[in-house]
Amino acid sequence: MEKTRLKLARLHGKPEIFYSIQGEGRSVGVPSVFLRTALCNLHCFWCDTDYTWNWKGTRFKHEHDANPDYQKFDKKEWIEACLVEDVADTVASFRCTNIILTGGEPMLQQPVLLELIQKLREKSPLFTFEIETNGTMKPTPAFDEAVNQYNVSPKLENSNNPRKLREKPAALRFFSASPKANFKFVMTEKADLEEVLTMLQQYAIPPEKVWLMPEGTTASALAERRESLVEICKEHGFRYSDRLHVQIWGSKKGV
Numbered sequence: 001m002e003k004t005r006l007k008l009a010r011l012h013g014k015p016e017i018f019y020s021i022q023g024e025g026r027s028v029g030v031p032s033v034f035l036r037t038a039l040c041n042l043h044c045f046w047c048d049t050d051y052t053w054n055w056k057g058t059r060f061k062h063e064h065d066a067n068p069d070y071q072k073f074d075k076k077e078w079i080e081a082c083l084v085e086d087v088a089d090t091v092a093s094f095r096c097t098n099i100i101l102t103g104g105e106p107m108l109q110q111p112v113l114l115e116l117i118q119k120l121r122e123k124s125p126l127f128t129f130e131i132e133t134n135g136t137m138k139p140t141p142a143f144d145e146a147v148n149q150y151n152v153s154p155k156l157e158n159s160n161n162p163r164k165l166r167e168k169p170a171a172l173r174f175f176s177a178s179p180k181a182n183f184k185f186v187m188t189e190k191a192d193l194e195e196v197l198t199m200l201q202q203y204a205i206p207p208e209k210v211w212l213m214p215e216g217t218t219a220s221a222l223a224e225r226r227e228s229l230v231e232i233c234k235e236h237g238f239r240y241s242d243r244l245h246v247q248i249w250g251s252k253k254g255v
């Protein structure tokens with residue numbers, strides 16, 4: 001029988017698995033191993049991991065389209081189908097127990113990620129797993145049981161995804177009620193706030209589960225939005241999140 005494979009993003013010729021620190025949201029600063037899954041069910045205009053979905057031959061728009069050097073990605077070259085055992089061995093070799101499953105959209109691959117989680121927990125029960133998700137897919141009961149934390153980042157109008165794709169009520173209600181979930185909103189301008197407030201009200205998301213984060217892949221872009229965002233957080237009882245990895249490494253990948 002053919003073994004299950006996990007589709008990871010391929011960066012610099014190998015699957016994107018790296019040891020760094022969590023740069024955003026609730027666990028900011030925690031040393032963590034990151035696994036970047038390939039594929040996404042959304043196509044955000046400003047996505048900084050567009051090599052997981054912006055394939056040649058598709059018509060999705062991206063903010064870099066105006067750059068003459070920007071090209072869409074060849075799907076065959078940017079996906080690495082990995083054996084779960086191999087990925088588990090690589091992850092375990094870092095001697096770090098907090099694992100962040102990110103993407104793309106990792107929840108597109110729940111069954112194989114569950115296998116990976118189980119394999120790693122066989123190696124050590126100390127492993128903890130955070131999922132970075134766009135909040136459009138509900139976890140299966142088994143996946144939910146295995147995961148420690150969801151960092152849910154629902155996309156707003158500024159992402160340029162149609163609302164019916166980016167806002168899935170059943171999934172948002174699930175995460176709103178889950179004690180494992182926190183919400184992170186990427187803010188580009190003050191006007192995004194109205195949309196966030198409507199969503200919080202509609203899905204009964206309490207303010208203490210909400211982190212607002214400036215959009216930007218350079219320290220100066222983050223700095224421009226920081227002060228007004230902090231004021232919004234103070235007013236509404238939200239948490240503010242910076243993007244620590246951008247402050248340290250800019251838009252460099254895999255660090």
Ligand code: SF4
Nearest residue numbers: 040042044047104134
């Ligand atoms: S959901 Fe995340 S990975 Fe997918 S397109 Fe949007 S920002 Fe990129």
